[in-house]
Amino acid sequence: MNGPVHSTEFRLRLKDLYKQGNFAEGYRLLARRALATPPFYEYPWLAKELARCVAEPFTFRLGLLSTFTFEPIRHSLSAVALAQGFELKLYFGGFQQLEQEVMILGSGLARHKPQVIVVAWRLADLSPLLWHSPLDLTESKLQGEIEGVLDRAVELVRACRNNLPQSHLILHTVVPPDHPVFGVVDFQHPRGHQWITNSINAGLRKLATETEGVHLLDCEAVARRIHGEAWFDARHWYTARAPLAAEGLVALAYEYVKYLRALSGKTKKVLVTDLDNTLWGGILGEDGFNGIALGETYPGNAFLAFQWEMKMLSRRGVLLAINSKNNEADVREVFEKHQHMALDWNAFAAVRVNWQDKATNMVELAEDLSLGLDSFVFIDDNPYELEMVHQALPEVTVIKTPKEPSDLPGLLSRLGYFESVVYSDADRKRTEFYSAQAKRAELKRSSRDLDAFYRSLSMKLTVYEVGEAETPRVAQLTQRTNQFNMTTRRYSEVDIKYFRNSPAHLLRAYHLEDRFGDNGIIAVVVVKMDRETWYLDSFLMSCRVIGRAVETAILALLIQEAKRASAAVLKADFLPSEKNTPARDVYAKHGFRKVEESPECIQWEIDVAEASLEGPEFFEVIDTTKKTEGKKL
Amino acid sequence: MNEDTIQERVKEVMAGIFSMDPADIGPHSSLRTIKKWDSLQHVNLIIALEQAFGLRIAVSQAVEMTSFPSVCRVVAQSLGEAF
Numbered sequence: 001m002n003g004p005v006h007s008t009e010f011r012l013r014l015k016d017l018y019k020q021g022n023f024a025e026g027y028r029l030l031a032r033r034a035l036a037t038p039p040f041y042e043y044p045w046l047a048k049e050l051a052r053c054v055a056e057p058f059t060f061r062l063g064l065l066s067t068f069t070f071e072p073i074r075h076s077l078s079a080v081a082l083a084q085g086f087e088l089k090l091y092f093g094g095f096q097q098l099e100q101e102v103m104i105l106g107s108g109l110a111r112h113k114p115q116v117i118v119v120a121w122r123l124a125d126l127s128p129l130l131w132h133s134p135l136d137l138t139e140s141k142l143q144g145e146i147e148g149v150l151d152r153a154v155e156l157v158r159a160c161r162n163n164l165p166q167s168h169l170i171l172h173t174v175v176p177p178d179h180p181v182f183g184v185v186d187f188q189h190p191r192g193h194q195w196i197t198n199s200i201n202a203g204l205r206k207l208a209t210e211t212e213g214v215h216l217l218d219c220e221a222v223a224r225r226i227h228g229e230a231w232f233d234a235r236h237w238y239t240a241r242a243p244l245a246a247e248g249l250v251a252l253a254y255e256y257v258k259y260l261r262a263l264s265g266k267t268k269k270v271l272v273t274d275l276d277n278t279l280w281g282g283i284l285g286e287d288g289f290n291g292i293a294l295g296e297t298y299p300g301n302a303f304l305a306f307q308w309e310m311k312m313l314s315r316r317g318v319l320l321a322i323n324s325k326n327n328e329a330d331v332r333e334v335f336e337k338h339q340h341m342a343l344d345w346n347a348f349a350a351v352r353v354n355w356q357d358k359a360t361n362m363v364e365l366a367e368d369l370s371l372g373l374d375s376f377v378f379i380d381d382n383p384y385e386l387e388m389v390h391q392a393l394p395e396v397t398v399i400k401t402p403k404e405p406s407d408l409p410g411l412l413s414r415l416g417y418f419e420s421v422v423y424s425d426a427d428r429k430r431t432e433f434y435s436a437q438a439k440r441a442e443l444k445r446s447s448r449d450l451d452a453f454y455r456s457l458s459m460k461l462t463v464y465e466v467g468e469a470e471t472p473r474v475a476q477l478t479q480r481t482n483q484f485n486m487t488t489r490r491y492s493e494v495d496i497k498y499f500r501n502s503p504a505h506l507l508r509a510y511h512l513e514d515r516f517g518d519n520g521i522i523a524v525v526v527v528k529m530d531r532e533t534w535y536l537d538s539f540l541m542s543c544r545v546i547g548r549a550v551e552t553a554i555l556a557l558l559i560q561e562a563k564r565a566s567a568a569v570l571k572a573d574f575l576p577s578e579k580n581t582p583a584r585d586v587y588a589k590h591g592f593r594k595v596e597e598s599p600e601c602i603q604w605e606i607d608v609a610e611a612s613l614e615g616p617e618f619f620e621v622i623d624t625t626k627k628t629e630g631k632k633l
Numbered sequence: 634m635n636e637d638t639i640q641e642r643v644k645e646v647m648a649g650i651f652s653m654d655p656a657d658i659g660p661h662s663s664l665r666t667i668k669k670w671d672s673l674q675h676v677n678l679i680i681a682l683e684q685a686f687g688l689r690i691a692v693s694q695a696v697e698m699t700s701f702p703s704v705c706r707v708v709a710q711s712l713g714e715a716f
Contacts (some may be wrong), residue, residue, distance in 0.1 A: 041681025045649045071673050235692050236676050246680045 014049065024394070027053035031083035035415070040246035043075040050082035057087035060260050063114035063167070065093040065101055067125035069242040076246075077253040084415075086260055095241070096125065102159045109164075116168045116263060117160065118217075118256060122243065123174040123197060126152070130196055134181055142191060149174075150203040157211055168263050170256070171208065172219040173201045178232065215259065215421060222251050258416035268397065268417040269371055271313060272362065274380035275324040275331060275353075278401055279307060279343070284330055285483045285543060285579055295340040299405035306408045307342035314431055318418045319349040319369065323361045323378065325546065327581050328353040349431050355582045357547055358385050359392035359453075377417050382544075384457075384514075391453050454549065454618040461553050462511040462622040466524075470509050471496050473521050477540060482579040484551070485540040486572065486586070491526075504529055505537075506561075508625065510554055512545055519545060523554055534562050534608075536572035546582060549616045555590050556615035557623060562608045564626075570611075571595075574602040634712060636705075639686075643705050646681045650674055663700035682708060 010029075017026040030053060034046045060081070064070055071092050081088045091112035093101040098119065101109035109117070124131040126149050134142060153171065160169050180186035180193035187194045197220070208214045223231045226247045233245035244252070261267055276283045280303045281293025293300040314320050320343075324331065331353050335345040345351075350368040352361035358380075366373045374395040380386050381401040390398050397417060401408055412418070466474050471493050478491040491499075499505040510523040522545045526538040536558075541551060562570055572587055574580075576599070588594070591613055592604035606613075615621060641655075647662070648655040651669045664670050670678075675698075679690050682704070688711040690698075698704045 039681070039684040041646055041649045041677065041684060044652060044677075048652060069673070072676055235679075235695070239692055239695070240672055240676050242673070242676055246684070 023053040024055060027055065028390075034079045034083035037250070040076065040250065043079045043250075047075045047078040047082060050079055051087065054082055054085070054087060057082065058085055058264060058266060059087045059089065060116065060264065061089045061091075061112060061114045062256070062260070063091045063093065063101070063109045063112055063117045064120065065098045065109070065117060066120040067096050067098070067122055068120070068237075068244075069095065069240055070120055070244075072236075072242050072244070073249045073253060076250045077256060080250070080253040081257050081260065084257055084261070084417075085266075086257060086264075088260075098156055099159070102156060102163060105163065114164070114167050116170060116260065117164065118170045118172075119156065120172045120219075120252075121174065123149075123176070123200070126174070131177065134191065134193065134196060139191070142196075146196060146199050146203075149200055150207075153204060153207060157207060157214055161211065161213070167213075169214045170217050170259055171204055171214065172217050173197075173204055175220045175223045178228070215263075217252075217255055217259070219252075222255055223248070226251055254414065254416065258419040259421075261416060262419040262421045267375075267420050268318075268377045269375040270319045270321055270349075270365075270369065270377065271310065271412070271418070272321045272323050272365060272376055272378045272396075273310065274378075274382070274385070275322060275326055277381035278379060279303060280334070281405060283543065284326055284334065286480065289330070289333060289338070292334070292338075293405075294338060300340065302405035302408055304340055304342055306411075309409055309412060311343055311347060313412065313418055314343075314347050316418070317420070319371075319431060320347055321350045321365050321369070322348055322353060323358050323365065323380075324353050325355055325358070325543075325582075326353050327579070330579075347431065355547065357388060359389050362389055362393055362396060377412075379412075384544075384548075387457075388453055391456060451616075451618060454616065457514045457548075457618070458620070459548065459550075459618065460513040460620045460622065461550065462513075463554075463557055463625055464509045464511065465625050466496065466500055466507045466509045470521060471500070474507075474509050474524050477521065477524050477542065478538060481540040481542060482577070483543045483581075484546050484583045484586075485538075485577070485580050486536070486583055487538050487575045488540075488577045488580060489526075489538050491538075499526060506534075508558070510541075510550070512550060523550065525554065525558060527558070529565075529567070532566070532568035534565075534567045534570045536570060539572065543582075549618075551586055552590065552613070553615040553619045553621065556613045557621065559606070559608060559611045559613055560623075561625065563611075567608050569605055570608055571603070571605045574604065575600065576602075634686075636709070639708055639712070640705055642685055643682070643701065643708060646685045647678065647701065647704070650678050650681055658701055660702055678704075686712065688712060 014026050014029070017023070027050065030046055030050045033042070034050065038046065064073075074090060074092075078088055078090070089112070091109060091114060093109055098121070101107045104110075127145050129137060130142075130145050130149070137145060157169060160167065174197045176186075176193040176197045182189040182192040186192035189195065201220075204216060208216045230245050230247035232243050232248065236245070237243040273279060281299045282291055284292055294303050295301065310320060332345065335341055335343070350365050352365055354361070362373065362376065362378065366376065372395070373393050377397045377399060378386070378389055379399045379401060383400060386398040386400055389396055399411070399415070402411060464470060475491055475493045475496045478489065482488070496507070499507045506527040506529060508525040509521045510525075512519040512522045523541040524538065525536065528535040528537050539554075541554075559570065572592065574584065574587060576584070587604040591611060592606045595603040595605055597603070644655040644658045647653070647658050651667050651674065653667070675695070678698070679695050683689055686708055688708070690707065690711060694707045694711070698707050
């Protein structure tokens, strides 16, 4: 059971944010909640608070005409729209007053000056005969009844075009009853309910195609997606003439917002995707080519389905791009050789596979493609990366992948960021065009102010002397870490115990906490001490925290400790492996001197007394080793 | 679920539907005292209660719900915990 969103905790958090004037963060919390299918009763509250927090909404005037009570959609529609940046001014037409609203000059609808008018009707209301007793009608009467319904639609559309020429019109298609007249054979029966609704919908389709500004909403598809009692609630129909159940209302709200986005030209153009745990399961740099999940079994099949969905978007004219921390060569190998990849490398108009921060990459992608960042949608599994991109570039729409891979396919379609009302051949060639442009582009790289972002993370780094409790995790890190691992020396628990007890070794573990939570032990250092010479036998860090300057903080701490122990020189090796390219330049960047270089080993050193390396000020550092003053030699 | 828990949760749900502070809802709250409680909001209230408690409220029960105490009673009955 879900606790209501207006629980005290959520309210207090919002209140705090309001007090600080931080409405942007309030908006984000609320929008995330509104788009994560909350229980229906939360929408009124969400809509109210979202309206208070939204910064620069795109205002839209919407009129809803219906043959039934449609008012219950108000709050969910407002909340879903606000969560995507649209502020709706809603007008609900009088009950069953379609023609009156459209034809009478100065009607409530006309005064509302709607940019879009939705016409929601049910066959039961349009023609009770066709709904309840089509068997009582002769063939010609049946045909006549169908034509009557269509004539009404034609007249309504004509009146709309004449009296409200500025308004777009969205017509619902009609849906057959859950239990149609001919039961199981209804679909194939020449005069069944399915045939009746198909005939009406075909007429509506013709009308929409022939009249500019008229669009159809495939209500049957929406009903099919949720079906049954979640769509039609008999109780509310018979008691309040409100036929739609909560889920049905929310599903329609999403459909309307898709149309609004398309009609207002707010369609997103670029889908930027992460790779690990987004296009495939697992981490390529850790799990390897054969270890990633992609293929015929779960969860690989869910990732594969997501790739197909992206491919379809690309064929429809959405540009795809990659923004990933990986080695490009490894990634290309997957694209070229993995038998289950649905997407190929050429499907991407621009690519950034490297180790720089993703916000910088995003700016470069926008420059490559000459498109504004407000047309970008970025999907990633890592909340840290999403937060970083959001803070640096708030105009980019960021989406977190769902917890369960099975929820990944369909996610983009549901959110509807790429909806458009027109499709052309040019859409299919768009990727080629942009990728050529991206390749030509001369890029100016802007450096961004990362410090502000790091500061906002409130990172707390604790350094420990490794004890019994930490031993298994420390051993595990030495065995599993590939990317940020200077020497890739693997140690067992027995080895770690030996180091702990050896007077010639110094063993340190580093624990990182930030405002997203506790990352646990994320780095390990093993130093061999030989009188005044310290040798950095192992220095490794979990790939989860690459790109946060943690290595700078660790090296600064280590040098301080070496100073305290009166060591003269700190030596370190970099042993290149297939996977540790990301760590290649670390020593150079931190003031170490290169002593010797061969393909197998690069040797570095730094004079401890002269080293001026300082840890970044945005870390709160807790050094628990100071108390013991290290080990005396 | 005990009586207090039910009451607390009903307060939260009603507060959401009628845009009120949960603290302002109590034994005195009814159709008469809550202005926003019309037939439409009544439908929303039923949907909300069904979702919040994971139950189904029949039309015959829905018409009995005219005040905070009667809402709590219907919910408790539906949960099989009459009080």
